[in-house]
Amino acid sequence: EAQVTQNPRYLITVTGKKLTVTCSQNMNHEYMSWYRQDPGLGLRQIYYSMNVEVTDKGDVPEGYKVSRKEKRNFPLILESPSPNQTSLYFCASSPYRQLPAYGYTFGSGTRLTVV
Amino acid sequence: TQLLEQSPQFLSIQEGENLTVYCNSSSVFSSLQWYRQEPGEGPVLLVTVVTGGEVKKLKRLTFQFGDARKDSSLHITAAQPGDTGLYLCAAVTDSWGKFQFGAGTQVVVTP
Numbered sequence: 001e002a003q004v005t006q007n008p009r010y011l012i013t014v015t016g017k018k019l020t021v022t023c024s025q026n027m028n029h030e031y032m033s034w035y036r037q038d039p040g041l042g043l044r045q046i047y048y049s050m051n052v053e054v055t056d057k058g059d060v061p062e063g064y065k066v067s068r069k070e071k072r073n074f075p076l077i078l079e080s081p082s083p084n085q086t087s088l089y090f091c092a093s094s095p096y097r098q099l100p101a102y103g104y105t106f107g108s109g110t111r112l113t114v115v
Numbered sequence: 116t117q118l119l120e121q122s123p124q125f126l127s128i129q130e131g132e133n134l135t136v137y138c139n140s141s142s143v144f145s146s147l148q149w150y151r152q153e154p155g156e157g158p159v160l161l162v163t164v165v166t167g168g169e170v171k172k173l174k175r176l177t178f179q180f181g182d183a184r185k186d187s188s189l190h191i192t193a194a195q196p197g198d199t200g201l202y203l204c205a206a207v208t209d210s211w212g213k214f215q216f217g218a219g220t221q222v223v224v225t226p
Contacts, residue, residue: 004157033214035216040124040218041218042203042216042217042218042219043158043203043205043216043219044216045213045214045215048213048214056213058213059213059215090157090158092157102163103148103150103160103163103205104150104158104160104214106156106157106158106159107157108155108156108157109155109156109157
């Protein structure tokens with residue numbers, strides 16, 4: 001089944017403790033992206049990647065890192081999480097050249113709470 | 116900066132009623148997409164509109180792209196409880212692939 005898999009689904013952590021949210025897709029998509037979703041603010045793009053080793057900042061990149069060493073994986077790293085990073089996070093992928101027409105396939109989300 | 120403005124933010128209607136959701140911008144887009152998101156899940160693509168003035172139908176859902184390609188609407192006829200969800204519009208907003216979403220319209224259809 002074609003899908004985007006995120007792990008974990010739920011995570012509670014403490015301020016300052018480094019964490020990684022994994023994202024993997026099995027559709028051979030070039031384009032991958034991370035979003036956070038907050039009430040009233042909608043989905044905001046954190047980082048995106050147009051292909052292996054090519055990443056760029058979205059609208060809210062502060063406090064996050066990403067890497068794209070393989071086409072299928074696009075992990076999101078929080079080096080020193082803070083409470084304002086408590087949010088619902090989504091990973092998404094698409095064939096790059098076809099993003100405007102094809103759209104995204106989203107993962108099921110990771111609900112992160114930083115205390 | 117929210118390039119895509121959606122209205123209303125929230126809509127609660129009875130089963131069988133019609134509703135319209137709007138997505139507006141001052142920018143021109145080459146295409147625009149509509150997604151529906153259910154609680155606990157990621158958004159799912161409903162449709163992509165490409166041509167100014169284009170109308171697409173998906174069962175009881177009708178999507179329209181404005182003539183100037185700056186706005187779009189989603190109309191649901193005879194809404195059913197299964198139409199309940201968060202409706203999001205989205206578009207590519209620069210040539211490098213930055214993709215933005217509107218804040219969404221929460222639709223609740225009660226039996």
